[in-house]
Amino acid sequence: MGPGPITADPRVLRAMSAQLVGQYDPAMTGYMAETQELYRTVFQTRNDATLLVDGTSRAGIEAALVSLLEPGDKVLVPIFGRFGHLLREIAERCGAEVHVIEREWGTVFPPSEIGAALASIKPKLLAVVHGDTSSTLAQPLDELGALAAKHGALLYTDVTASLGGNTFLADAWGVDAATAGLQKCLAGPSGSSPITLSAAAVAIIEARKSVEAGIRSEGDAVRSDPIRSNYFDLAQILDYWGPKRLNHHTEATTMLYGARECARLLVDEGMGNAVERHRLHGTAMVAGLVGMGLELFGDQSVRMNNVVGVRIPDGLDDGKARAAMLNDYGIEIGTSFGPLAGKVWRIGTMGYNARRDAVLTTLAALEQLLRRGGVPVAPGSGVDAALESYGG
Ligand SMILES: *Cc1c(COP(=O)(O)O)cnc(C)c1O
Numbered sequence: 001m002g003p004g005p006i007t008a009d010p011r012v013l014r015a016m017s018a019q020l021v022g023q024y025d026p027a028m029t030g031y032m033a034e035t036q037e038l039y040r041t042v043f044q045t046r047n048d049a050t051l052l053v054d055g056t057s058r059a060g061i062e063a064a065l066v067s068l069l070e071p072g073d074k075v076l077v078p079i080f081g082r083f084g085h086l087l088r089e090i091a092e093r094c095g096a097e098v099h100v101i102e103r104e105w106g107t108v109f110p111p112s113e114i115g116a117a118l119a120s121i122k123p124k125l126l127a128v129v130h131g132d133t134s135s136t137l138a139q140p141l142d143e144l145g146a147l148a149a150k151h152g153a154l155l156y157t158d159v160t161a162s163l164g165g166n167t168f169l170a171d172a173w174g175v176d177a178a179t180a181g182l183q184k185c186l187a188g189p190s191g192s193s194p195i196t197l198s199a200a201a202v203a204i205i206e207a208r209k210s211v212e213a214g215i216r217s218e219g220d221a222v223r224s225d226p227i228r229s230n231y232f233d234l235a236q237i238l239d240y241w242g243p244k245r246l247n248h249h250t251e252a253t254t255m256l257y258g259a260r261e262c263a264r265l266l267v268d269e270g271m272g273n274a275v276e277r278h279r280l281h282g283t284a285m286v287a288g289l290v291g292m293g294l295e296l297f298g299d300q301s302v303r304m305n306n307v308v309g310v311r312i313p314d315g316l317d318d319g320k321a322r323a324a325m326l327n328d329y330g331i332e333i334g335t336s337f338g339p340l341a342g343k344v345w346r347i348g349t350m351g352y353n354a355r356r357d358a359v360l361t362t363l364a365a366l367e368q369l370l371r372r373g374g375v376p377v378a379p380g381s382g383v384d385a386a387l388e389s390y391g392g
Contacts, residue, residue, distance in 0.1 A: 001362045002334035003133040003307050003346040004161065005183035005190050006353050012188045015261035020253045024245065028253065031260060032241060038263035039194045042163065042186075043178060044271065045170035049197040051241040052259055054252040057160040057181030059232065060193030062090055064156055064177045065127065067205045067227050067234035071095030074123040076153070078102075078109050080139060081132030082337045083158060091127060094228065099123065105135040105339055106298035106309075111143040118151040126153045131162030133184070134337050136309040136346055137302045138162055145174020154201055160184060163194075164266050165278035165306035165350055176201040185278060185306050187351030188262040192255040202238065209235035215247055278305035281349040281359050284389040288363035289347070291385025292370065292377045297344045306350035309336065311343065313375045318342050321369055329365040359386055 021028045032051075039050045053060045065087070069075060075096045077088045080103040091098045099121045103109055118126060126148045131138040141157060148155040154176040159168055163178075164185030170178055176198040182188030197205070210226035211217075227233040231249065239246040266274050282305040289310050290296065297309030312318050318335055322345075325331050334346045349359055363382035370377045 001348055001353055001358060002332045003136075003336075003348050004350065006187070006348060006351050008189050009187040009262070009265060009352040011265060012182075012258050012261045016189075016254050016258045018257050023247075023251055023253070028251070029245065031256060032251065035256060035260040035263065036241065038260060038267055039196065041267050041271065042194065042263050043170045043180075043196045044168065044172065045175075045196050047170065047196045047198055049202045049238055051195060051237070052251075052256060053179070053193040053195055053232065053234075053237065054191075054249060054255060055193060056190045057158070057179065057183075057193050058086070060160075060179030060181070060195045061087065061158055062229065063193070063232035063234050063237070064179050064195060064197075065090050065096075066094050066229045066232050067208070068125055068154065068156065068177065068201060069094040069096040070208070070225070072097060073125065074099065074121060075125045075127055076101070076114075076117055076121050076123040078114055078117070078126075078128050078139070080108050080135060080137065081105050081129065082134035083129045083132045083160075087127045087129065087158065096125075106137070108137050108139045108299065108302050111140065111147060114144060115147045115151075118147060118153060122151060123153050125156055127156045128158075130157050130159040130168065131166060131304040131306075133161040133304075133307055133346065134340065135298055136304055136307045137298050138166055138304045140302065141175070142169075142173050145176075148176075149174055154198075154204070161307070162304055164271075164274055165282075165354070166304055167275055170196055182259055182262050184348075185274070185350045185354075186262040187265060188258050192252065192259040194259060194263075197234070205234050205238065211236065211239075211246070275305065278350065278354050280390075281354040281356065282306055282308065284356070284386040285347060285349045285359050285363070287389035288359065288382040288386035289366075291388075292363070292367055292382040297340070306354065307346055307348045309340070309344045309346050312345055313370065313373075316370070316373045316375060318345075321373060324369050325365060328369070329361070331362055331365055333362070333366075356390065
């Protein structure tokens with residue numbers, strides 16, 4: 001019940017035990033096409049360029065940034081938690097001219113503040129995290145696509161933590177590039193990064209295409225300043241997933257089976273229903289924590305549905321408490337990073353764990369552990385409050 005990775009859905013694990021097939025086997029290329037279409041629904045987009053990057057979520061982030069950003073390009077990164085710092089770090093390694101604006105962890109940016117920075121910096125790319133698990137908050141994105149477009153910038157967002165559990169509308173919000181991972185609300189293991197790219201993003205990437213020697217045919221593009229990563233070169237990866245099926249890496253077959261099953265689960269449930277499920281169980285968890293008298297962390301009006309931060313009660317030993325949760329109850333919760341390490345716990349209700357029994361058991365265990373640690377908590381207060389939240 002931490003901030004991710006979470007318990008995988010058994011259906012995903014079963015899908016991942018299926019036999020391998022060759023990468024040009026019609027079954028495999030069929031699965032690839034099917035997976036692309038499923039993720040169009042998950043991202044709420046009609047983008048043709050919707051595919052998987054092999055690697056954890058960070059692989060998707062690197063692929064998007066290294067393929068979009070040329071050395072010297074200006075990028076604006078609003079930072080409100082750990083993963084904003086990661087976007088800055090990766091953009092700097094791409095040789096981009098990185099401009100940041102920062103907010104204290106526990107808050108997000110009013111769109112006007114991002115608009116003002118766009119107006120003065122005029123970047124090629126606005127790169128912002130949607131839900132930052134480090135602070136548990138989600139930056140509202142609905143106005144940022146139009147704002148970025150008004151100032152001639154593309155919008156990239158990391159939706160790893162939020163996708164599937166919080167509304168995300170790539171097309172309606174004018175998002176040009178979004179990248180995710182499986183180990184949060186998608187109920188899978190880490191190791192595959194679904195991504196989607198708008199036509200404008202694809203145009204920039206295609207213009208940078210340089211086909212590697214050995215697979216190149218006459219007339220193929222070759223450049224002296226190619227995209228700086230071969231593995232994360234989306235121009236070549238697009239040719240691999242597209243009708244050319246030009247060989248690049250060997251698709252990670254087992255991860256594709258897993259990613260496909262994650263998307264099938266969500267699409268079967270319906271994206272709106274999945275968000276509602278995360279809201280229901282996330283709200284019950286919050287009610288239970290408040291019912292026990294714990295203090296929530298951060299601006300609750302923009303909290304993600306799938307993870308909540310609470311201040312660790314004074315005098316309680318964080319390491320011991322989390323070890324007791326794990327050893328005595330088999331339940332994992334997390335602390336946070338940087339300024340919040342050892343001060344805030346992060347408790348997730350995401351993917352397969354966004355369930356009533358998981359919420360109630362976690363609250364019961366936490367209550368017991370707090371009482372034994374000397375924190376005054378009324379017996380039953382957490383579970384009772386959660387049950388109230390569920391409506392009796
Ligand atoms: C959890 C998380 C990640 C994880 O990246 P990995 O490479 O899969 O470890 C990335 N971005 C955000 C916003 C996250 O919350």
